[in-house]
Amino acid sequence: MKVSVKRDSAFQEFEVPRYPSQTVLDVVTYIQRALDPTLAYRFACRVGMCGSCAMTVNGVARWTCRTHVDKVVENDQMEIAPLRNLPVIRDLVTDMREFFDKWAKAKGQFSGSLTKKDDFQKVKPDSPERVAVDAGIECIGCAVCYSSCDVVSWNPDYLGPAALNRAWTLVKDERDVQSAKRLLAVAGDAGCHSCHTHMSCTERCPKQISPTAAIAGLKREVTRAVLKGTL
Ligand code: SF4
Numbered sequence: 001m002k003v004s005v006k007r008d009s010a011f012q013e014f015e016v017p018r019y020p021s022q023t024v025l026d027v028v029t030y031i032q033r034a035l036d037p038t039l040a041y042r043f044a045c046r047v048g049m050c051g052s053c054a055m056t057v058n059g060v061a062r063w064t065c066r067t068h069v070d071k072v073v074e075n076d077q078m079e080i081a082p083l084r085n086l087p088v089i090r091d092l093v094t095d096m097r098e099f100f101d102k103w104a105k106a107k108g109q110f111s112g113s114l115t116k117k118d119d120f121q122k123v124k125p126d127s128p129e130r131v132a133v134d135a136g137i138e139c140i141g142c143a144v145c146y147s148s149c150d151v152v153s154w155n156p157d158y159l160g161p162a163a164l165n166r167a168w169t170l171v172k173d174e175r176d177v178q179s180a181k182r183l184l185a186v187a188g189d190a191g192c193h194s195c196h197t198h199m200s201c202t203e204r205c206p207k208q209i210s211p212t213a214a215i216a217g218l219k220r221e222v223t224r225a226v227l228k229g230t231l
């Protein structure tokens with residue numbers, strides 16, 4: 001198989017042997033270990049947990065450790081590049097700082113009111129709030145959605161689908177006490193109202209999360225808060 005890999009200045013071609021159940025991450029690892037030890041890429045868990053291995057494969061952002069070559073190879077060729085919408089540090093490694101800084105800007109940290117002396121706060125498993133949180137909580141921070149979002153490309157200040165999805169899971173968390181501040185943080189020009197509902201984030205998310213639905217929920221909550229005069 002012919003594999004074109006984006007290096008800092010241009011694509012470089014490699015010939016990589018195929019084998020059953022081979023993943024895209026296996027291909028990149030083979031290139032680095034057998035063909036060119038200077039190739040830079042990032043991974044950690046290899047089992048779809050850490051979110052560090054995402055790259056652009058044949059033009060589409062994917063988690064490479066769980067993407068089989070058979071699924072994406074075209075005419076025995078594959079093109080691998082770093083994620084879009086993020087600065088490149090080297091080769092396939094992107095700088096994730098602005099991605100995670102936006103989680104902080106969207107107030108993506110849990111803030112409760114209990115102390116360690118209090119009993120656990122219980123949330124009913126079948127409550128609508130819990131169901132909404134559960135739908136978005138398995139995010140692994142891979143930035144596949146962020147890299148796939150055209151609004152991020154047009155407006156680098158846009159908080160993006162992952163940070164807004166995180167904010168939504170906290171807005172719906174009955175134990176969190178920062179919802180008003182969080183709604184204010186996501187209501188601005190770079191927040192939920194910038195989403196054009198293109199759905200690329202939802203189509204590409206490897207964890208089947210729908211940031212589009214989360215952002216629609218934030219828009220509703222922001223509107224409700226404005227009408228109530230609490231925002
Ligand atoms: S739905 Fe919104 S956040 Fe998701 S890709 Fe489209 S514009 Fe971006």
Ligand code: SF4
Nearest residue numbers: 139140142143145205
């Ligand atoms: S929402 Fe999905 S695509 Fe986006 S960072 Fe989380 S797991 Fe990755």
Ligand code: FES
Nearest residue numbers: 046050051053065
């Ligand atoms: S290496 Fe951890 S998700 Fe792919």
